[in-house]
Amino acid sequence: MPDLILTDEQQQVVQHPIGRHARVLAVAGSGKSITLAYRVKFLLHEIGVSPGSIRILMFNNLARKNFRKHLRQIGVPESMTPEVDTFHSFSYRIIKRLMRDKVLPELIQFWLGDKEELIWLTVKRAINNLEMARRIPKASIDPDQAMNAISLWKGALIPPDRAGAYNSPNMPLVYAEFERLRLEKSALTFDDFVPLAVELLAQEPKTNLIWHQKPKHVIVDEYQDINYGQQQMIELLAGNDADVMVVGDDDQTIYEWRGARPAYIVQDFPQVFDNKPVDDYYLTKTFRFGPLLAKCAANLIMCNQVRVKKPLVAYNDQQHGYIHVFNGSIVATKELADQVEALVEVDGVAQSNIIILARLFAQLDNLQAEFLARKIPFRVDGQKPFFKRAEINNLVDYLRLARESQKPMTWRIGKYLINIANKPSRMLSRNLLGKLINQAIDANLSTLSILELASCRVFVWMNRAQANRIANLNHIITHIENNINNQEITAGDLLNWIVTETGYLDYFQDYYGKGEHAEEKVQAVLNFLEYVSSSRVSVARLLALVEGSDTTQGAPKQEQITFTTIFRTKGLEFDYVILPQCNEKALPYLSGEQTAIYDMQGTYQEIAKTDQMESERRLFYVGLTRARIGVLIGTSTNPSRFIQELQLQEGVTI
Numbered sequence: 001m002p003d004l005i006l007t008d009e010q011q012q013v014v015q016h017p018i019g020r021h022a023r024v025l026a027v028a029g030s031g032k033s034i035t036l037a038y039r040v041k042f043l044l045h046e047i048g049v050s051p052g053s054i055r056i057l058m059f060n061n062l063a064r065k066n067f068r069k070h071l072r073q074i075g076v077p078e079s080m081t082p083e084v085d086t087f088h089s090f091s092y093r094i095i096k097r098l099m100r101d102k103v104l105p106e107l108i109q110f111w112l113g114d115k116e117e118l119i120w121l122t123v124k125r126a127i128n129n130l131e132m133a134r135r136i137p138k139a140s141i142d143p144d145q146a147m148n149a150i151s152l153w154k155g156a157l158i159p160p161d162r163a164g165a166y167n168s169p170n171m172p173l174v175y176a177e178f179e180r181l182r183l184e185k186s187a188l189t190f191d192d193f194v195p196l197a198v199e200l201l202a203q204e205p206k207t208n209l210i211w212h213q214k215p216k217h218v219i220v221d222e223y224q225d226i227n228y229g230q231q232q233m234i235e236l237l238a239g240n241d242a243d244v245m246v247v248g249d250d251d252q253t254i255y256e257w258r259g260a261r262p263a264y265i266v267q268d269f270p271q272v273f274d275n276k277p278v279d280d281y282y283l284t285k286t287f288r289f290g291p292l293l294a295k296c297a298a299n300l301i302m303c304n305q306v307r308v309k310k311p312l313v314a315y316n317d318q319q320h321g322y323i324h325v326f327n328g329s330i331v332a333t334k335e336l337a338d339q340v341e342a343l344v345e346v347d348g349v350a351q352s353n354i355i356i357l358a359r360l361f362a363q364l365d366n367l368q369a370e371f372l373a374r375k376i377p378f379r380v381d382g383q384k385p386f387f388k389r390a391e392i393n394n395l396v397d398y399l400r401l402a403r404e405s406q407k408p409m410t411w412r413i414g415k416y417l418i419n420i421a422n423k424p425s426r427m428l429s430r431n432l433l434g435k436l437i438n439q440a441i442d443a444n445l446s447t448l449s450i451l452e453l454a455s456c457r458v459f460v461w462m463n464r465a466q467a468n469r470i471a472n473l474n475h476i477i478t479h480i481e482n483n484i485n486n487q488e489i490t491a492g493d494l495l496n497w498i499v500t501e502t503g504y505l506d507y508f509q510d511y512y513g514k515g516e517h518a519e520e521k522v523q524a525v526l527n528f529l530e531y532v533s534s535s536r537v538s539v540a541r542l543l544a545l546v547e548g549s550d551t552t553q554g555a556p557k558q559e560q561i562t563f564t565t566i567f568r569t570k571g572l573e574f575d576y577v578i579l580p581q582c583n584e585k586a587l588p589y590l591s592g593e594q595t596a597i598y599d600m601q602g603t604y605q606e607i608a609k610t611d612q613m614e615s616e617r618r619l620f621y622v623g624l625t626r627a628r629i630g631v632l633i634g635t636s637t638n639p640s641r642f643i644q645e646l647q648l649q650e651g652v653t654i
Contacts, residue, residue, distance in 0.1 A: 004074070007315070010035045013245075013281045014042050021278045022245040023269050027312045028297070028625035029288025029573065032247050033063070036219060037070035039245070043217060044080055054082035055215040055237055059222035061086055063571050067221075087230050088190060091197035095188070098200060109187040119189055123147050126177035136170040139425065145517065146174045152597045154191040155227045155259045156604045157198065164600040171596075194229045201236040215242050222570070223248035223269075227259030228604060235272065244273050250308055251301050253610075254567060254619050261607040266308055268607075284311040288573055289628055290319030296646040301621045303645050304614045323624075323631045325643055329581075330366070330534065332634035336578055337370045339632050340561065343576060351377070353575035356563045357623045359587040359616070361386075362520045364563045365527035367580045367634070368551070373535075377555035381564035385551045391508070391521045392528050394423045396546055398498050399491065399539050402480035405447040409440035413447060424507030426469040435461065436470075448478060476501060484539050491542035492533030499529065519591055566623040577627040580634040587640050588616035617642060 006014065013035050016022045026032035040056070043049040058064040068084050085093070098104045111118045123143045130136045149171050153163050160176035182189070188196070218238050220226070223246035226234070238244050246269060253262040270278040286294055291314040298312040324339075326332040343349040356378075358364050365386040371378050372387075386392060401416035414437035421428045439459070440450035454462060455471035462470075476498065483489045499505060505525060508518040532542060552560050585591070590612055598606060609615065620642045624631055633643060 004034065004038075006035065006038065007031075007283075007285055009281065009283050009285065010038070013283070014038045016245065016279060016281070018047060018243065019276060021243060021269075021273045021276050022281060023265065023278060024245065024247040024281045024283065025265070025308055025310055026247055026249055026283035027286055027310065028249065028252065028622070029286035030283035031287050032283055033067055033221070034070055034074075035283065036221065036245075036247060037067065037074055037076075039219070040071060040082065041074055041076050044076065044082075049216060051080055051082040053214075053216040054219065055090075055217070055242075056082055056084045056219045057090060057221065057234070058084060058086055059225060059570065061089070063221060064089070066571075087226075087233060088193045091193035091233075094197045094200055095193065103200075105186060107186055109185055111182075111187050111189045116190075118187070120144075120147065122181050122185075123150070123174065123178055126174050126181055129177055129181075130170075130173055135173055141168065141170060141174055142517075146171060146178075149596050150175050150178060151191045152259060154195050155229050156597065156599065156606070157195050157229050157232065158597070158599045158604055162599050162601045162603065164598045165596055166598065167596060194233060198229060198232050198236065201233065214239065218242045218244045220244070220246045221248070224250050224253040224262055224265045225255045225260045225570075226264055227261075228606075229259075231264060231272075238273065240275055243276070251304070251618055252622050254570075254615075254622050256609050256615055262307075262610060263607045266306070282310050285313050285315040286625075287315045288625070290314045290321040291317050292649075293321040293323065293624070293627060293631070296323055296648060297621060297625050299647040300617065300624065300642060300645045304617055306610055306614060321627075321629055323633065323646065323648060325633045325635060325639075325648070327635050327637075327639065329636040330530075332636070333366045333370050333580065336367060336580055336632055336634045337374060337376070340371075340578065341374070341376065349575060351559050351561045354561050354578065355569065355572075355574040355576070355626065356561060356578040356580065357566045357569060357626065358563075358580060359566060359589055359619060360516075360520050360523065361565060362523035362527055363581040363586050365524055366531060367578075368563060369527075369531040371561070372545075372549055372551065375553050377553040377560045378551050378563055379557070379560045380551070381562050382568050383564075385549075386524060386528065387546050387549065389521075389524055391525055394419050395495060395498065395504065395525065395528070396543070398476070398480060399484070399494065399543060401447060402477050402484055403539065403543070405477050405481050407446055408444050409437060409447060409450060411437065411441070414441075417447060421473065424503055424510070426473060428466065428469055428473075432462070432466065435459075448474065448481065451477065487538070490533070490536050491539045492529065492536070494539060495529055495532055499525065516589065516591065523586075566619055566626075569622075569626055573626050573628055575627070575629045576632065577623065577630070578632045578634075579623055581636065582620075582633050582640040582643060583636045584638045584640055587620055587642065588613055590616070617645075 010031065013022070013024050016039070024032070040054060043054060044051065056067070058067055064084050064086055068081065071081055095104060099106050099108065120143060123146050127141050127143060127146065131138050149165060153175060160172060160179050163172040163175050165171040215237055218234060220234055225248070234244070246265065248265050250262040250266050253260055294312050294314040301307070326335040340354060343354060344351060356364060356367060361383045364380070368378065368380070368386045383389070397416045397419045401413065401420060404413050407413065417437065418430065418433050421433055436450050436454055440447070451470055451474035455467055455474050457464065457467045480494055480498070483494060505522050508521045537545070620640070635643065
């Protein structure tokens, strides 16, 4: 393949002089990957650097594969290709090498891929152990939140004895117990790779077992998204000798919630790597989209104050592009669905070139419902479809249980009872519920019959408080059963009554605490209620829809449109980006919690998060700049301020 014609900006990066560090700030779609590939080729062919002395670290496995592909395309033969790694694949190779050399024990379990479920089960077991030992109150720690906190501690290289948590003083106990159970199994998780590799790299002479030659050049992509542990790895790799080139865009720092900070690229790089001169380069021309999208994106991101100021200019000033805004909540949802259908059926756009993005999964619910009603094939990446989410499924289980509450008890019906009994919490143990279900099955009793008996304290193993809670549950199921076949009462009417009567929405805040996790679940329930209420369907019809629905409509993967969050589209681009429900309180979402973890000994000095509004604006910027041609935005009566900041010209909005 003949060499591409690089821009002057790209050529400067490629020919960066030896003996100096480089910081490259590259806007969205500026061809940074191909520029880095040519830089590697320049080092190999022009400078004569050996492949083994170049260390390349990419953000994720997709970026790694694409970079190797770029090297092939520009004529770097396989025999001359340096190792291209992610931080984790590089760490894995170090660990495997030291296992082979007997520095680490060989019998290590890797809880990866299909075995990742073992992580959740071990966290759950750790919580159960602590509850049984009465070291933490029952139901005080959510396993998913514990997994996230443990991941953050490990990313910051904080061991259990130094772990602190702002909002949950018992969370470090779960971390310590989890680590005890993990080490008991000689297991490693994905989050253990970088901390263990950093520990090994920091220890001589073990490092000598790893290298045939130490790197003379360290190249790091997506530098704006590294965390503390990854930064320590870069410093250890570079030592005092290697030239370091980091490439990234502070305007695209979107992973602060997992430890990334724009400060690493904005201010810290020249201070940390001060053993050599540092040259700054800018890649300001985007090849991805035309001038309209470039101008609007630049208008938006310039509203941030803490950033490196740099132009964003379309390389092709004749490239077509547009942004359309649809106002009106339900109306906007229907119009977005109309547009997607037109793109596919009229314009012949491939479904793989359309992506539907949001800040929160809950923002996707209404459009998912509209797609489902129209039988448009889709899938949700990173989350279950809205009607299969636990908070929705448990609510629907009230209807499922009531529908069969007069039938003899079975374990299938009993499962519905278990699912709803403590949502919201009624402090009814699983053991107690199991006894009731077994009693009903043995006596051939219905759900309502066994609940009625339990309410009257027929069973000696129940106390008065438990009987009163079951009486409340019996009242709710009886009310639903009495109205389930009333043609004047819709499924929406009953679901709204259940939510109000049980305090269902309050349950999420009581269980998960204040913050994004609880609020997203609440919003998902509200979206579901709005969808069901507006549909005016009966309970029977709703249950048939929920139980029989296949979002893919049996279509092959390439014919399904993907719904996901902006966080999951790093480095990707599509012809068309759909952003539904771009409203205040959703994007920007400003109700997040403070940083969950800290180092009690202060060894890890956390860099403060940036202003929350600026962080949210960067996220919207990343979503917007995934598009090559068009962006379709849906809003309600309270549109996101970011839409105004785009400064759309007359005739561009609808």
